[in-house]
Amino acid sequence: MKLRLMVNGESRETEVREGESLLYVLRERLGLFGSKNACEQGECGSCSVYLDGELVCACLVLAGQAEGSEVVTVEGLSEGERLHPVQEAFLEAGAVQCGFCTPGLIVAAHDLLSRNSEPTEAEVREALAGNLCRCTGYEKILTAVQMAAETTP
Amino acid sequence: MQFLQPHSWREALEARAAHPGARPIFGGTDVMVDLNFGRKRPETVIDLTRVPEIREWNREDGLLRIGAGVTYTRAITELGNLLPGLAMASRTVGSPQIRNRGTIGGNLGSASPAGDALPPLYASHAVIEVASTRGTRRIPVGQFIIGPKRNVLEPDELIIAFIMPEAEGPQQYAKIGTRNAMVIAVCSFGLALHPESRSVGACIGSAGPTPIQPRDAENFIEDVIEEHDLWESRAEIPASALDRFGVLASEAAMPIDDVRGSADYRRHAVGVLARRTLTWAWNEHRGVAG
Numbered sequence A: 001m002k003l004r005l006m007v008n009g010e011s012r013e014t015e016v017r018e019g020e021s022l023l024y025v026l027r028e029r030l031g032l033f034g035s036k037n038a039c040e041q042g043e044c045g046s047c048s049v050y051l052d053g054e055l056v057c058a059c060l061v062l063a064g065q066a067e068g069s070e071v072v073t074v075e076g077l078s079e080g081e082r083l084h085p086v087q088e089a090f091l092e093a094g095a096v097q098c099g100f101c102t103p104g105l106i107v108a109a110h111d112l113l114s115r116n117s118e119p120t121e122a123e124v125r126e127a128l129a130g131n132l133c134r135c136t137g138y139e140k141i142l143t144a145v146q147m148a149a150e151t152t153p
Numbered sequence B: 001m002q003f004l005q006p007h008s009w010r011e012a013l014e015a016r017a018a019h020p021g022a023r024p025i026f027g028g029t030d031v032m033v034d035l036n037f038g039r040k041r042p043e044t045v046i047d048l049t050r051v052p053e054i055r056e057w058n059r060e061d062g063l064l065r066i067g068a069g070v071t072y073t074r075a076i077t078e079l080g081n082l083l084p085g086l087a088m089a090s091r092t093v094g095s096p097q098i099r100n101r102g103t104i105g106g107n108l109g110s111a112s113p114a115g116d117a118l119p120p121l122y123a124s125h126a127v128i129e130v131a132s133t134r135g136t137r138r139i140p141v142g143q144f145i146i147g148p149k150r151n152v153l154e155p156d157e158l159i160i161a162f163i164m165p166e167a168e169g170p171q172q173y174a175k176i177g178t179r180n181a182m183v184i185a186v187c188s189f190g191l192a193l194h195p196e197s198r199s200v201g202a203c204i205g206s207a208g209p210t211p212i213q214p215r216d217a218e219n220f221i222e223d224v225i226e227e228h229d230l231w232e233s234r235a236e237i238p239a240s241a242l243d244r245f246g247v248l249a250s251e252a253a254m255p256i257d258d259v260r261g262s263a264d265y266r267r268h269a270v271g272v273l274a275r276r277t278l279t280w281a282w283n284e285h286r287g288v289a290g
Ligand SMILES: Cc1cc2nc3c(=O)[nH]c(=O)nc-3n(C[C@H](O)[C@H](O)[C@H](O)COP(=O)(O)OP(=O)(O)OC[C@H]3O[C@@H](n4cnc5c(N)ncnc54)[C@H](O)[C@@H]3O)c2cc1C
Pocket: A041, A042, A043, B023, B024, B025, B026, B027, B028, B029, B030, B031, B032, B033, B048, B054, B068, B069, B092, B093, B094, B095, B098, B101, B102, B103, B104, B105, B106, B107, B108, B109, B110, B114, B115, B116, B117, B153, B157, B158, B159, B160, B182, B183, B184, B185
């Protein structure tokens, strides 16, 4: 079936199979490999994207459910070559090791900061509870989010 | 697989009637896990997210009527003051990503004994409204869920809403898990004080084939409160009565051993949660902190 949606401000149209997820559509149909595919069961958050302004796991959205919707992936946060302050902060803080969890964490942190510009550490932990990282031990990620909170306008 | 996306309640019911083997989907947080792992490949999926009627909530005859498609996030932000117990339970669900998509209707559809939305519904005697092209029926939540992952929905029926009173007194929800977030309950306990009807509603989660209403515990504590005239005096509930409430609640549990916890641990923990939630709620009724 045909699927039409807005992705990172661009209107896209693609052929999809009924049973595939939005994550599959983004990666395999639209070539947006920022959102990662790890667990496909909502546990790891590496596929986090915005769907009509809400933070969701793209692996848990059935393709057709996104018909006519607006999707923003990690690719849509930077402005051209200029990284978003959340992305800058992750680099600056050394919050990226293998980088697999990073896109999902960046989108989740972006969502938190858009709702709460001065989160406490507990609030950051709570907001990122659905994003797993196997490498960093999370400390630097928490630092990065606090840094981003200070620099985000 | 066929994908249907009705845009009205009528269309949704017609689609459901025409495809008895279809699987409805709302937030997809249970359905998609099944689909991604090829566990269940329904011939048809009916997406209910475009049906405006089931995303709404309103007041009806002095009660709240809440659409099946209200998410946990909305239960927290929009209903937090009206249904504090449900909001507390919603805060314990998954992660922000899951709470933004997952719905209370989906929790009722999945009917897991660990479903976090369920104990608050039992504790306030919620009624589930289901419908098909044949008509509408309303079923008390305790009769709606009949076994582990089993409810009484007929193959042509959909859940449209649940109906429950706005909180008239303090409500609590407590959940035990291995982490503070992203966990299925080892066991849980929901409690609601109903000062107007002079009753106490309670429900055990994740310690039996379905959520369990511990009626002996409820009756016992209602009698104690009545006998000492505590609804009016707002004096403390005697510690021995709090203990007894915990014991009766733990006796009502029907836990099993599984990967999340042993039956013995669960039975013990249910008693602790029962005592605690009652203490917290009663302190709030008394107007004292903590
Ligand atoms: C990572 C993760 C963490 C989770 N954590 C928790 C947790 O902490 N606590 C908890 O309770 N649950 C948890 N869940 C399970 C799930 O999020 C909940 O059960 C949620 O309420 C399901 O809602 P949904 O809208 O996503 O349902 P869906 O997946 O869309 O549907 C669930 C079931 O209900 C049926 N259904 C949905 N809507 C209707 C309707 N209107 N009429 C008839 N049938 C319907 C579907 O056919 C399906 O069988 C978690 C899931 C994931 C993936």
